[in-house]
Amino acid sequence: MLARRAQLFRTRTSTEPATLVTPEFLSVRSFPPLTWVVEDFVQEMPESVAHAMDPATAWLRSYLSHVNDSAGEEIHILSRLYSDVKVKTLFLPATSKSDLQDLSKLEWTKLTPEFKKELGDLKQHILGSLHARSFEGEPMTGRTLERSLRFIVQGLQRGMFHELPSIWMTWTQQVAEMSLQDADTWFSSFLAAIDHDEDPLPLRDFNNKVEDARTKSVQFYMELLRDFDVSPDIPELRKRMAVHFQHKLILYHERVQRWMGELIAREKDAFAKLLSQRELPFDPDLFRKKGEDAIRQLVGDFNGKLQVFASRGKHPVHGKPAQMPVFTQDPSSQLSTDLHTLLSARELENEREIAQYFKAAVAAAEEAVDRELKVLGNKLLGKAQIKELHSIVQSRCWQAFEDKLAGHKWMKLLHHHKTHKSLVQTEMYENKMARFNSANDQRLSAHFRTALERCRSSYKTRKNNMATPVSEDDLKAEHRQLAASVREQLDEDGRDLQDTDAYRGVLRSLDTALDEGLTQIRQKNVELWKVHSDEATRCALKENDAVQKNCRYICLFTWVPMVHKAKSRKHLLQCLSRSGTGTRMSQSMQNQVFEDWYNKELAHDAANVWTNFCLFLVTPIIGFLGLCLVTGCGRRPPPPVPQMPQQYGFTNSCQRPPWG
Secondary structure, X not given: OHHHHHHHHHHHHOOOOOOOOOOHHHOOOOEOOEEEEEOOOOOOOOHHHHOOOOHHHHHHHHHOEEEOOOOOOEEEHHHHHEOOEEEEEOOOOOOOHHHHHOHHHOOHHHOOHHHHHHHHHHHHHHHHHOOOXXXXXXXXXXXXXXXXXXXXXXXXXXXOOOOOOOOHHHHHHHHHHHHHHHHHHHHHHHHHOOOOOOOOOOHHHXXXXXXXXXXXXXXXXXXXXXXXXXXXXXXXXXXXXXXXXXHHHHHHHHHHHHHHHHHHHHHHHHHHHHHHHOOOOOOHHHHHHHHHHHHHHHHHHHHHHHHHHOOOOXXXXXXXXXXXXXXXXXHHHHHHHHHHHHHHHHHHHHHHHHHHHHHHHHHHHHHHHHHHHHXXXXXXXXXXXXXXHHHHHHXXXXXXXXXXOOOOHHHHHOHHHHHHHHHHHHHHHHHHHHHHHHHHHHHHHHHHHHHXXXXXXXXXXXXXXXXXXXXXXXXXXXXXXXXXXXXXHHHHHOOOOOOOHHHHHHHHHHHHHHHHHHHHHHHHHHHHHXXXXXXXXXXHHHHHHHHHHHOOOOOHHHHOHHHHHHHHHHHHHHHHHHOHHHHOOOHHHHHHHHHHHHHHOOHHHHHHHHHHHHXXXXXXXHHHHHHHHHHOHHHOOOOOOOOOOHHHOOOOOOOOOOOO
């Protein structure tokens, strides 16, 4: 029993912390060799062992052995405790009673020969196999012996080897309780040695190690009680081990949660690194697809690792298995959410990078438009030139826009392309060209206004210098040449600009001025001819006066305007034919001179004739109406007022017609 307790003491020392150095002779699995010396041995060896090489040892082994009924195996108790067991027998040192009473008084020569021989064999056996105990790989010295003794004393003070009680029952109960405590403490030491790596053990390995510790503790507990008639309390041991297991499980769960967070962080860092390796900008659709594929792959691998890690293994015998800790969010879902967040952030960066490319493309298009328009400066352009400019600017604008995106053809398929193209079309091309067209129109208007004033001034000066009076044909021919010269001057100022609205408007204004000038010069020519025909006009007035004096109460010359004008024309033409000036005038010019003379100098006489004519028409109508009122014919609808034919110039207002 003492030998077994000593052996268990050794076992317990193996679980002590590393700070307490255990002597090497206490850490071996078995005791050193045992030599059992039997004194005063005079018996004969049994026949069963007499033929053995070492009959005494064989006899002792047979004496100290028993058979295990369950396995039928012969077990040598001392052989299990000691590395080697030898038996040495010593014969009687003396044969007389007096010598045996006090062998210290007996000289060596007086000892029996058998005793001296066997004692010599014993001495040779012990000294031949004896060697110093080792400590830290070297033979033990006084200093290392002191350290070994100190270790043993400290172990005894810590209760690693309990005192033997004086009463067997008390000792048995104490052994049972202490065995339970020792097994519990040993299990705690086993748990302390589990899961000390940087990463936590997989759940299967953790359960296996814990169950192995439980099994060893139970076996240790059973070994402690082997030589005692005590029923082992396995449930109590399991209950105590469960307490240690719960504390260990809390620490294990904390490590697993921390490790899981670190694992998720590593996966996120790896994914972020993968995303950062993708050079931006990138096709958003392809970027999203590849990102989703990578996330599915990472989450799938993570799930596989998690499932392998969370596998519990076989069900334990001596306690409950460890479970995975409860997470506030499923790790796979958390990883998927975090990875999608990283992907969305990278997509946002990609969108900003794409926007920068389109912004640069818009700026390039604007620069191309400004460059083309800047080359022209304030140059005046016609419609054809404007149309050609539009084509060139539009081509350069879109070429600059597309060149900025040429390195990424997929950008043309994005909605950004359509949006920014519309922006370029409206803001950079149409608006700028509209402003340029407006400025060009203003410059054209200012240019042609100046040109028109210059042409008008030149025309006015040259028109005033025209020789008059002349014939109508000569006047028209000379004025036609003057107008053509003025138009050529305008064309010279508006070279390559004849297709513009400003040119056409100025040309219309110039034509109007030329027509007015022609009318004025013709009128001036007629008046000058009239001035030169003064003798003929006085002659015609005399003829008119003569006719008017010969008229009595009713005379067509003084009452009918057409007759008055016709006779006046006749008188003037007759007078002109008799004058020298009239012979130089064409018939058309003579008619024009008459019209001018009749409308100006005979205006008063013509007005009197028209008054008389109106009175002649109105008087019968008034009389007829009065008669109707008297006779009652007013019930009938009044007759319509006679309408004078418009072609003769008559109006109901009795006013003078425009033609006189």
